[in-house]
Amino acid sequence: MISNITYLNAKWGKQSVVNQRQALAQQAMLKSIDVRTQAGLDLKSPICIYSLCDKLKIRVRFVDISMEGIYLKAEEPQILLSALRPLPRRNFTCGHELGHHIFGHSSTVDELIEDYQKLKTFDPDEFLVDSFAGFLLMPTLGVRKAFASRGWNAASATPVQIFTIACSFGVGYKTLIDHMTYTLKMISRTKAASLLKSTPKSIRQEVLGHSSAEPLIIADAHWSMPTLDAEVGSQLLLPSTAEATNDTITIQQNYPKGRLFRANRPGIVRVFCRDTEWAVFVRVSRYQFVGLSQYRHLEEVEDE
The missing domain is CATH 1.10.10.2910 (Arc Repressor Mutant, subunit A)
Structure with missing residues (x-):
């Protein structure tokens, strides 16, 4: 009893x-x-x-x-x-x-x-x-729109697709998977477990074709923010016709999924595609920047 x-x-x-x-x-x-x-x-x-x-x-x-x-x-x-x-x-x-x-x-x-x-x-x-x-x-409507606008099905999404959408919301790969699983109920726990067999490191290798320790940010043609935040050393996979207006970021290589850039120094640079209306301001901060958030993209850091 x-x-x-x-x-x-x-x-x-x-x-x-x-x-x-x-x-x-x-x-x-x-x-x-x-x-x-x-x-x-x-x-x-x-x-x-x-x-x-x-x-x-x-x-x-x-x-x-x-x-x-x-x-x-x-x-x-x-x-x-x-x-x-x-x-x-x-x-x-x-x-x-x-x-x-x-x-x-x-x-x-x-x-x-x-x-x-x-x-x-x-x-x-x-x-x-x-x-x-x-x-x-990661608002409910926003996550659903992110998949729908790309013609992707959340229930059958690939690791690269999940990673791309995580980048668009500025969150981690696992963070988005957990949110979609336990909060939004968009994918099953079985699907989540399958996705979590992949890691950002393995996804970078799949996308770039080689192992890389530097963080990767994917901003595709459906990127909806006017800005993109990165750190010096980060890799940015942008649309295949993307051009930068200065050398804050520079082209590294062209891939089937886009054009790879590297963030070289702190600052803000406009990136655009001549053949579309796609454009974004890439804001690069120092690696592991210490200071007030509003100064993170300045070349000469001011602080109190």
Whole structure:
């Protein structure tokens, strides 16, 4: 009898956590819609999280510390992000820390944690702001549009296709897969497991035909942001007729899937295609830039 009661309590407890997760995810989604709307952003396009923080009067600073991020609650709130983390991870962590601000949480320090779903203990606040960051950066309508505009089916998408769309939202490959699996329910867990057999490294090798340690960003003809953020050393696979107006980025090689550029130095460069209306401003920051986010693309860094 005792074992049965223990089993039922555990089952009910698990169900309670599931219900709580659903309620928190719903709250996070609604708040992300509210934040986008208040900032004058639509509900389907990728965003620059740092520009949003600027609009909300939240100072974002990159620091040379091994962690994820810190939210400092104050009269002039700040978000500190580790410059040592990959660029897509920094973007998501910024959304996560912004969530702490939006939901009125106290100052927080987020250590290096790859996946909050793997935590042994369920933390409602962390789940809430993680969900908020997901919906803010990868809105439901936006993800569906990203696949539809390219004529791709999410249920049968290839790793390269998923990676391309992850790049368009400025998030990591696994981050998008997890969001599509557990939150948006666009792909099955079996499909997710299959996709996760590939990594950004193996995808780079598939696309480029050789092993490469430098990060790759794919911006295809359907790229919808007016800007593209990269770091010195990053590789950019752009449409096959893309041209840069200065040597901030330079052509490396032509591939069947596009033209490969390398980010050489900090700065902003306009890239365009003469045969189409495709154009974007590529903003290159120093590798592992330390300082205020608004100065990350300047050749001569100003800071306070």
